[in-house]
Amino acid sequence: MTATTPLWEVFIRPRNGLAHKHVGSLHAADEVMALQSARDVYTRRGEGNSIWVVPSAAITASDPDQTAENFEPTADKIYRHPTFYDTPEDVGHM
Amino acid sequence: MYSQGLIGADGRTEETPEFLARFQKRIDAEEKIEPKDEMPEGYRRTLIRQIGQHAHSEIVGMLPEGNWITRAPSLRRKAALLAKVQDEGGHGLYLYSAAETLGVSREEMTEELLSGKAKYSSIFNYPTLSWADMGTIGWLVDGAAIMNQIPLCRCSFGPYARAMIRVCKEESFHQRQGYEIVMTLAQGTPEQKAMAQDSLNRWWWPSLMMFGPHDADSQHSDQSMAWKIKRFTNDELRQKFIDATVPQAEYLGLTIPDPDLKWNEDKGGYDHGTIDWDEFWRVVKGHGPMAKDRIKARKKAWDDGAWVREAALAHAEKRRARKIAAE
Numbered sequence: 001m002t003a004t005t006p007l008w009e010v011f012i013r014p015r016n017g018l019a020h021k022h023v024g025s026l027h028a029a030d031e032v033m034a035l036q037s038a039r040d041v042y043t044r045r046g047e048g049n050s051i052w053v054v055p056s057a058a059i060t061a062s063d064p065d066q067t068a069e070n071f072e073p074t075a076d077k078i079y080r081h082p083t084f085y086d087t088p089e090d091v092g093h094m
Numbered sequence: 095m096y097s098q099g100l101i102g103a104d105g106r107t108e109e110t111p112e113f114l115a116r117f118q119k120r121i122d123a124e125e126k127i128e129p130k131d132e133m134p135e136g137y138r139r140t141l142i143r144q145i146g147q148h149a150h151s152e153i154v155g156m157l158p159e160g161n162w163i164t165r166a167p168s169l170r171r172k173a174a175l176l177a178k179v180q181d182e183g184g185h186g187l188y189l190y191s192a193a194e195t196l197g198v199s200r201e202e203m204t205e206e207l208l209s210g211k212a213k214y215s216s217i218f219n220y221p222t223l224s225w226a227d228m229g230t231i232g233w234l235v236d237g238a239a240i241m242n243q244i245p246l247c248r249c250s251f252g253p254y255a256r257a258m259i260r261v262c263k264e265e266s267f268h269q270r271q272g273y274e275i276v277m278t279l280a281q282g283t284p285e286q287k288a289m290a291q292d293s294l295n296r297w298w299w300p301s302l303m304m305f306g307p308h309d310a311d312s313q314h315s316d317q318s319m320a321w322k323i324k325r326f327t328n329d330e331l332r333q334k335f336i337d338a339t340v341p342q343a344e345y346l347g348l349t350i351p352d353p354d355l356k357w358n359e360d361k362g363g364y365d366h367g368t369i370d371w372d373e374f375w376r377v378v379k380g381h382g383p384m385a386k387d388r389i390k391a392r393k394k395a396w397d398d399g400a401w402v403r404e405a406a407l408a409h410a411e412k413r414r415a416r417k418i419a420a421e
């Protein structure tokens with residue numbers, strides 16, 4: 001066999017009201033077979049009621065080497081948090 | 095299971111001491127390592143090998159039980175066995191997908207299994223001679239798998255740990271349906287009880303071997319423990335398994351085929367007789383009674399399925415072209 005079967009990422013929504021969550025990946029020739037296969041592989045015991053499949057190649061991920069530059073600045077912006085601000089006790093919970 | 099006795103891991107690595115120390119600090123802080131994170135080559139290599147062997151074991155593990163699906167004694171047993179074997183296929187797929195995040199392709203892994211290069215758990219190179227073996231495999235083999243897989247849920251590599259959590263949720267059913275089969279036989283006619291005993295006699299020692307060589311003889315264990323790929327040593331897990339299983343056998347009125355097995359008050363566990371490691375290595379190296387059949391069966395499935403894979407890709411291509419033409 002020369003051609004390889006594409007990789008898909010699988011997302012499942014456990015129940016209405018929750019977001020779809022990544023559960024793993026699988027190989028399938030097209031989106032129809034990917035959905036069928038996702039049902040068999042990832043939902044044999046009531047894991048969810050909705051499936052998304054996305055070609056793995058379509059995902060762009062942030063670079064882990066830039067984790068510090070990307071995400072650490074949020075830690076020192078304490079003024080983004082409510083506790084940074086003083087409000088009088090007399091006005092009640094705010 | 096089946097990755098506890100990882101065969102031939104090579105944790106050697108050539109990074110700078112600073113790099114390794116930085117990595118070890120993350121591990122010691124119980125941080126999970128994710129696929130795109132920097133990691134020592136030895137860590138990556140060990141995991142590819144371990145997760146690959148584990149996946150292959152799940153897939154080859156479908157064969158000894160698949161052998162009995164059409165001969166299950168009742169519809170209840172048949173439905174359960176079919177569901178169990180389907181789960182094992184699923185376990186293999188979760189694990190292959192976890193290994194693929196480390197940069198190895200499914201095709202490479204399949205190729206290694208079919209060529210005989212990749213190893214899988216030695217337990218599946220034994221034949222399933224009677225219906226009682228369906229019970230014993232669920233009870234002992236899946237029981238040993240659970241012992242091994244529960245700590246793997248805390249493995250430092252994120253995708254492996256997540257796959258193990260899914261697998262562990264499904265294993266309990268496997269062991270319980272197996273124990274129920276053995277119990278039914280043990281409480282049946284004398285012939286049925288003898289079948290159960292014969293099956294236990296054949297599977298006991300191979301099940302103990304599933305945990306891999308003794309700690310003193312398993313060279314790669316220390317590095318895997320330091321990297322928190324493994325949380326317990328082979329001997330620790332084997333001991334837990336024996337201690338849990340002996341009372342289960344006693345309840346059934348079956349005898350564990352080890353005359354040296356006895357309770358050791360001081361250590362609060364059982365002492366066991368000598369394991370035949372020559373047999374273990376023979377079976378690992380493909381001289382088990384069923385080794386050739388197992389690979390032959392996988393090859394046949396792969397070859398017979400070629401036209402399906404090709405047709406599915408051709409169909410996908412046709413649909414894509416049709417969609418483009420319609421736009």
Ligand SMILES: [Fe+2]
Nearest residue numbers: 095152182185
């Ligand atoms: Fe399994």
Ligand SMILES: [Fe+2]
Nearest residue numbers: 182236265268
């Ligand atoms: Fe299992």
